[in-house]
Amino acid sequence: GRKGKDNVLSQIPTIPLNRRSTLRSLARALGVSHTTLYQKLKLRKIRRHSNRLKPSLKEKNKRERIEFCIS
Numbered sequence: 522g523r524k525g526k527d528n529v530l531s532q533i534p535t536i537p538l539n540r541r542s543t544l545r546s547l548a549r550a551l552g553v554s555h556t557t558l559y560q561k562l563k564l565r566k567i568r569r570h571s572n573r574l575k576p577s578l579k580e581k582n583k584r585e586r587i588e589f590c591i592s
Contacts, residue, residue, distance in 0.1 A: 529553055530566060 529551055533541070540550045544562070548555040561567045578586070 530561065
């Protein structure tokens with residue numbers, strides 16, 4: 522079959538993080554179809570990445586947040 526274009530992969534780091542949140546938004550920023558990126562994902566040329574920055578809130582922090590919202 523036809524060989525794929527891998528020049529798209531080198532452009533991914535240049536896209537801001539807020540435009541890389543989903544495959545569709547990344548595809549739109551790169552100017553390719555989302556199925557192209559999905560195929561790259563299945564071929565393990567790109568991978569998903571998630572990062573949880575906020576830890577679970579403790580009871581005291583939950584109360585303070587609710588009090589702030591009420592005020």
